[in-house]
Amino acid sequence: MSRPSSFVPPSCAQARTLSTRRGRFAVLDSRPAGEPQGTVLLLPGYTGSKEDFNSMLEAFADAGYRALAVDGRGQYETEGPDTQEAYTQGELAADVLAQAEAVGTPVHLLGHSLGGQIARAAVLLDRSPFRTLTLMSSGPAQVAPAQRERVKLLSDALATMSMAQVWEAMRAMDPLTDNGVTPVDGEDLRRRWLRTSPAQLIATGRQLSVEPDRVAELAAVQPLPKHVLSGERDDTWPLPLLDAMAERLKARRTVIAGAQHSPNTDRPLETAAALTDFWDGHY
16 A cells, blocks of 8 residues: 555645546646646556655746646546446546546556556557656556456455445554655544545456556557556566567666665655656657
């Protein structure tokens, strides 16, 4: 589970609702002081939310970029249906296309982990709304075997237990501590968890466990500049897989020192600098 340093957005960002032809989505809309030189659409990962990008929003604004971090359907502050059929990858990708359309200008698209696979699916449906694509800690196919086992355990629990019961069980196994000492945003994380749709978690967890390799399809989408960014360690998609994917895509490859699966929260300033440097080359 991603753990933002804070659930309070920076002063450059406004929490609001983005209205689209496919519904309303909770977003954090961060804007620079002057006219934006580009707009970025940020998709969070599995069990995550728009707040996972909080620590990078000010850096994006300082670099001249407007950024919209989105709760997808069934994530935190965006409501979603109770049926798993509503969360197929095709449905989620169509939501992203509607979000980009509602922004009203071509966007730099970034997806973290699960968000990266949804971003890829959106690009494969229609690349026209996107200036660039960044896959952050998001691999070529299904997640590693140990992660597939964790997803299965969670899905089995969600089938028989309430979200509150599952939260207590997870905390018993993995207390919310920083180096075993200080709680980190425990109540905020609990609130986010309780407001997330269990149907969304089960459906997207299944997607992560069976996703096929679609790198060749994505590589054929041209012209579209691509960027593969990760931490220096990742137990969800091992780095050799990410390295090989970047080569197959002919994408820029960035490894953030000191970061693991969530460079956006582990090393936000270094990650933001790498991202804006990439976007600066593609107006």
